[in-house]
Amino acid sequence: MRLTIVGGGLAGCEAAWQAAERGIGVDLYEMRPEQTTGAHRTGNLAELVCSNSLGSNLPNRASGLLKEELRRLGSLLIACGDASSLPAGGALAVDRDAFSSCVQGKIENHSNIRLIRKEITNIPEAPAVFASGPLTSPKLLKALQGFSGEKQLFFYDAIAPIVHFDSINMDVAYRANRYDLSDSQDGDYINCPLNREEYQRFREALLSSKRIPLKNFEVEIESGVDAGSAQYFQGCQPVEIIAALGEKTLAFGPMRPAGLTNPRTGRWPYAVVQLRQDNLAADLYNMVGFQTNLLFGEQERVFRLIPGLENASFERYGQMHRNAYITSPSLLVESLAFKQKPGLFAAGQLSGIEGYAGNIASGLVVGINAARFIWGLAPLKLPTTTMTGALLHYISHAETKDFQPIKAMFGLLPKPEDDQHRSKKDRYSFYSQRALADLDQYLMSVEGF
Numbered sequence: 001m002r003l004t005i006v007g008g009g010l011a012g013c014e015a016a017w018q019a020a021e022r023g024i025g026v027d028l029y030e031m032r033p034e035q036t037t038g039a040h041r042t043g044n045l046a047e048l049v050c051s052n053s054l055g056s057n058l059p060n061r062a063s064g065l066l067k068e069e070l071r072r073l074g075s076l077l078i079a080c081g082d083a084s085s086l087p088a089g090g091a092l093a094v095d096r097d098a099f100s101s102c103v104q105g106k107i108e109n110h111s112n113i114r115l116i117r118k119e120i121t122n123i124p125e126a127p128a129v130f131a132s133g134p135l136t137s138p139k140l141l142k143a144l145q146g147f148s149g150e151k152q153l154f155f156y157d158a159i160a161p162i163v164h165f166d167s168i169n170m171d172v173a174y175r176a177n178r179y180d181l182s183d184s185q186d187g188d189y190i191n192c193p194l195n196r197e198e199y200q201r202f203r204e205a206l207l208s209s210k211r212i213p214l215k216n217f218e219v220e221i222e223s224g225v226d227a228g229s230a231q232y233f234q235g236c237q238p239v240e241i242i243a244a245l246g247e248k249t250l251a252f253g254p255m256r257p258a259g260l261t262n263p264r265t266g267r268w269p270y271a272v273v274q275l276r277q278d279n280l281a282a283d284l285y286n287m288v289g290f291q292t293n294l295l296f297g298e299q300e301r302v303f304r305l306i307p308g309l310e311n312a313s314f315e316r317y318g319q320m321h322r323n324a325y326i327t328s329p330s331l332l333v334e335s336l337a338f339k340q341k342p343g344l345f346a347a348g349q350l351s352g353i354e355g356y357a358g359n360i361a362s363g364l365v366v367g368i369n370a371a372r373f374i375w376g377l378a379p380l381k382l383p384t385t386t387m388t389g390a391l392l393h394y395i396s397h398a399e400t401k402d403f404q405p406i407k408a409m410f411g412l413l414p415k416p417e418d419d420q421h422r423s424k425k426d427r428y429s430f431y432s433q434r435a436l437a438d439l440d441q442y443l444m445s446v447e448g449f
């Protein structure tokens with residue numbers, strides 16, 4: 001019996017690898033490059049659509065813990081991330097092309113995986129995994145809508161611009177890591193400092209700039225949803241929407257200067273725009289937290305008001321996209337199989353997990369569970385004290401009202417009895433140590449892992 005996987009993104013590739021490594025024949029369907037999503041730019045498997053950072057690598061951070069669990073669970077994609085990492089302080093940032101090539105090479109050369117470049121437009125026969133992501137093609141989204149009985153399966157999300165390094169004015173911008181977390185003398189991030197007047201001028205320009213109308217989206221047209229009532233995802237709001245929330249919201253959000261001492265003044269600036277290396281050649285930098293939906297010409301005009309970016313040239317402009325997901329708590333059980341059809345699974349952003357590392361985690365567990373389903377074994381049930389287990393538990397048990405994709409966070413883990421007596425640092429170290437010990441113990445007890 002072969003396993004069908006729809007989508008060669010982060011979750012789909014990890015799921016395919018895990019099932020194939022367990023001896024299951026996998027048909028992995030990827031619609032690119034013939035069909036595009038609007039945000040992906042290549043036909044590569046596991047393409048990172050926006051940021052090149054997989055989040056923190058520090059063991060006492062939620063995302064760092066998740067990655068350490070994934071290493072212990074044998075994740076292909078985290079191994080490829082480690083192999084293609086770039087300097088980024090305490091974060092795991094990768095060269096996006098090297099990362100994709102690593103994943104694609106492993107998938108194409110696996111004797112149990114057949115990679116098929118084709119769009120899936122209907123609900124496939126079980127066993128199958130939906131890992132078609134936040135930009136699931138409109139035809140499949142419609143089929144999923146019919147299958148799940150859900151009316152609206154998407155909200156709005158945005159991606160940040162990428163700037164050419166040689167167009168950044170390094171006489172103004174400076175290198176530094178926040179609170180100098182890395183050993184690097186120079187700092188991995190480029191920081192563009194703004195004083196109070198420059199910040200206010202920038203914010204006003206941002207607020208009065210022209211935006212791309214949302215009503216062009218294919219799915220919106222098909223489903224007849226009103227663009228004016230567009231629902232943004234809280235974790236990835238466009239910078240112009242954040243700016244409108246309050247005069248200082250940007251300065252306390254993506255433009256937070258804390259810990260970024262400017263060597264020319266010896267002080268933190270009033271606000272900062274950070275840029276993070278985007279490729280191994282170090283000639284591209286992306287604007288951290290600067291997701292936007294401004295017209296491309298407006299992005300040039302407004303972002304060039306940022307000191308250090310006066311002559312910025314853009315490799316890619318920011319854009320806004322729909323972001324599809326199902327209401328997992330009402331549709332999925334903890335193994336991420338559909339309640340109404342065991343043997344059909346969802347993984348990745350579509351299953352309600354946000355963030356690259358979380359999407360990889362769900363793909364990993366679903367790949368293993370699909371293999372176990374075929375063998376007639378019970379699915380994995382990771383302890384909820386682990387970040388992976390807690391994420392899967394949350395998306396299958398949360399309140400269905402206003403459900404939104406969730407990313408790794410310590411708040412998902414059960415608190416110990418003496419929690420209130422611990423400092424934040426102490427608490428996070430405790431959570432991490434407990435998670436890894438529980439994971440190791442659990443894995444020793446699982447039949448056929």
Ligand SMILES: Cc1cc2nc3c(=O)[nH]c(=O)nc-3n(C[C@H](O)[C@H](O)[C@H](O)COP(=O)(O)OP(=O)(O)OC[C@H]3O[C@@H](n4cnc5c(N)ncnc54)[C@H](O)[C@@H]3O)c2cc1C
Nearest residue numbers: 007009010011031050051119120132133137348349355356
């Ligand atoms: C615009 C945007 C920006 C984002 N930025 C970030 C970020 O900076 N950091 C972060 O952590 N997360 C980000 N996310 C959220 C999410 O982590 C990523 O989108 C991640 O790639 C999702 O992984 P996935 O495997 O679920 O989907 P994807 O990686 O998108 O993979 C899905 C694959 O399925 C294919 N596909 C779709 N429909 C079909 C079909 N019918 N038949 C066959 N193939 C199909 C697609 O071409 C794609 O390759 C962003 C999401 C969006 C939409």
